[in-house]
Amino acid sequence: METTRTYRPAVPTARDSFGRLLLAEWTKLRSVRRWVLGLLAAAVLTIVISLLAAAGSGTDANQEPDFVVGPDGQPVVDDFHFVHQPLSGDGSVTARVRTQENSQQWAGAGVMLKESTVSGSPYAAIMVTPRHGVRLRSNFTTDLPGSADTVPRWLRLTRSGTSVTGYESADGVAWRKVGTVDLHGLPQSVEIGLFVSSPPEITIERQAGSTSVGGRPTSGTATFDHVQVEAARPQQPATWANEDVGRSPARGEATEAGGTFTVTGSGEIAPNPPPDDVVQISLFGAFVGLMAIVAVGVLFITSEYKRGMIRTTFAASPRRGRVLAAKAIVIGVATFAVGMVASVTAFLLAQPILRDNGFAPPAFPRPSLSEGPVLRAVVGTAAFLAVIAVFSLGAGALLRRSAGAISAVIALLLLPAIIATVLPLSAARWLMRVTPAGGFAIQRAKEPTEALVEPWTMIGPWTGFGVLCAYAAVTLALAFWLLRRRDA
């Protein structure tokens, strides 16, 4: 009986350490002038094209605003029908919403406390909605969910100093607190009463080969009874007034009969930022810079096959998987470093240009690197390029030919974004979810919304980036498996 023994090369184990392997791959990367130039070209292209994109972009959002300015200086829309009376000092308003028309799933009917009837002024409101239960909202940004119940529902707002507390009840006896909001700097005298809002229904239509998103105004009616306003300090008995606040798309009205108020309102109370994303525009050059990254990432392995260097590499380090891992780390880290310099530089240089071109407050608040989404976009762009480099390396290891690998990676990254612009939204959204092109979404600092048709706004930043990472991981895993099975 013969015992088999594993062959071990007579190389000292220290040489086979992973640190050495990383150093070897780093030496290869930095000593090939074309690759270093390729990485530098990626950085320069990213910065230059970003600046060109910034210079070629403009907006008249501040000259012809379709928004009003909210309490924090942010662009908002504030349109609804308000039945109100003045309240001085602390007090409360109570009402039962008896019926509500399902004019839009986010239509609101409830009680509101607002600094004045000026559109955009601070407010707190508690409302019922046809599809999303009871909500306590204030100053366009706070949204606290209450119960999931619909009409009939009792609602109450109580003011104490600058804090306003919202309550709901099924019967007007047992009250449940929904939450408390603080309206900083609320004056002594405010308007208090009933309101009805009904946001526009979003319509998506395709015509002449392109998709457009529009809003069809809706108008909803609700009835209220058991309406009661109480003031902590006695005040003169007030009479109800009613009006459309803001620029309601359809005229509202209110009537009162025997203590029952019938209110019809139209419009939306919400943040209303213009669609352009100034952070993404300032990082736009990454679209071009990535072409050089793809080439370097692929060549980092295919040129070893072409020149026969791969046999030396594997002779020096027979554990092939570790070689691939070392290559992935080196190209990933190097690209991340280059990408970081490029994206920070592009962001900082492009912002002043964009401000000069009209992307200025209040429509476009100044983005700062200390804000989470901005930082995510800037660092994410570098990470995006790094993952693309690793993806390209995997594709190169898989196909072992630069021509096939480069064209396959570029086709997967850029083509879906181009094709998506001519497809209907559902197909475009699907395309963004199944191809790594959705990774561009990491460059956005604004949330994806229904009302945008650019392909990369159809997917969340992390989802898009996740798809790209999945592509890179699967490609690398396949390459790892084949590398061990195939002859070099």
Next chain:
Amino acid sequence: MRRALRAEWTKLRTVSSTAWLLLAAVTFTVAVSTLATASVDTSQCPTPTTCFEDTTKLSLTGVWLGQIAVVVLAVLAMTNEYDTGMIHTTLAANPQRGMVFVTKATVVTATVLAAATVGVLGSLLAARTILPGNGFTPANGYPPLSLADEPTLRAAVGTVLYLGLVALLSLGVGTAIRDTAGAITTVLTLLFVFPVIAAFVTDPQWHERLQKLAPMTAGLAIQATKGLDQLPIRPWAGLGVLAAYAGTAMLVGAALFKLRDA
């Protein structure tokens, strides 16, 4: 000349990548065209008769992917010779470099035109069967796609020519750069980056300028059969822009091919 043509044809035909790339060019074109056509139906429009859908253009969407195979094929036809050292044999056998370059261009373009014709006809045929099912019926103002219709014929022939010009552009860049990776990256950047930039630039004047100057968007204007007055560039003028790019690349490639050591 005939011998030179025959030599180039033998070289192209006997490389296994050629057959695969031609197959890829045809299948990618037909497959993406079919998927794009199938994803659009009249229910997405305000009313079936107000779609204004350019069904001919839609049914040729696949060219966007198919052209990548054409780029790779045409670049490799030249750069492979440099990679393998074959170029020395080629030039030893036929020292007339101008003739080598012209015959290579002729053979590559003819092959690409043949594949493009198959791809374009396949796409149109697929669309012809899909479109009526998606509401693009004669009743809604969409007669069946037919090459007897002058704009559709122009779009079909133009798309074939577009792919031929893309091949010439790639061959020119490949000859000038002599490196597979560099040449493919350059051509694909030239083709794809402009449309992405154009999608981003909000300034309308810049937007139009980019669409007029980009080889891909200008060249593909040849596919438009509806709303011609709203195009940034006229169909044949657009193809002319691409031809100018291809011509420049070929001239630079030819000059460098004659002047440089192989």
